[in-house]
Amino acid sequence: MKPQGSRWSFFCQNCFRATGRLDMIPIMIDVKGKPVLIVGYGAVGRRKAELFLTEGAQVYLYDLQASLETSGIPTVEDVFSDDTAYFMVVVCTDDRDFNHRIVDHFKNKALVNVADSPEDSCFHNMASVRRGELTVAVSTNGGYPGVGKRIKNELENFFEEDYGCYLAYLAGERKKYLSLEEAEKKRQLDRLLAIDYKTYKKMKESQCLEN
Structure with missing residues (x-):
């Protein structure tokens, strides 16, 4: 039976610390020109x-x-x-x-x-999937790179190629509201965020959006 609560968390953390694999943080680094x-x-x-x-x-x-x-x-x-x-x-x-x-x-x-x-x-x-400005990365901290590759393949199937256009649309619309008064800005940004990828595709297919 799996240990309960904090005892299980304590066991997991110390197990991973023993392998030295909890000491890294995920970051993105600009290597241009370096x-x-x-x-x-x-x-x-x-x-x-x-x-x-x-x-x-x-x-x-x-x-x-x-x-x-x-x-x-x-x-x-x-x-x-x-x-x-x-x-x-x-x-x-x-x-x-x-x-x-x-x-x-x-x-x-x-x-x-x-x-x-x-x-x-x-x-x-890290194994990563890129769709325009969207980057989704996964790492097993060197524990089992094959698992990271498998998860990457699953993410590639989930995030379709057009996801980059979806993000670009949201980013462009977001800029229009950044100078608004705080309450109105929040209202507009919440409304914008409610447009999920499926809704975006329907809007695009019905030519509500410019290509």
Whole structure:
């Protein structure tokens, strides 16, 4: 039988603290223009590089295979003598001893993530779904990334592609009421918020909204 009340909560919290997985908070970080080092350019490293390039980061690569084709992304010859002040370092090799050396070298200089070692990471990339300005992210704190991926797939089915347009419509309408007197502003914003996604779709289909 499951322990009741606060005793069960206490057990869960201490269980997770023992794994070090309650010490992180979900945040969104602007990496535009910031130097990010990807260590290892296999399948995982490529995905990470594409992610950061898409967000406007200055991506650099280091790989043990010096002759590797890097699609024009600048490379670092000796990661341990490089004096670039990296904002983030993302480690994607399967050489655990080498990964530990990277972590030890950068842990007091940059935010470090080791793709398959949450205990060596000070941040994790969350699985996310984006629909315009809407971002919904999920993380298992490195406990079981496959579960996070499954939940992401479920969220992709729930939040249709047009959800971004729905949010853009609400955001545009909201701006019209921000300068109103407080009581009237609240009334209008409550009315606006009552327009859920299904209602928005019906309004759009009946051409009540501009495309």
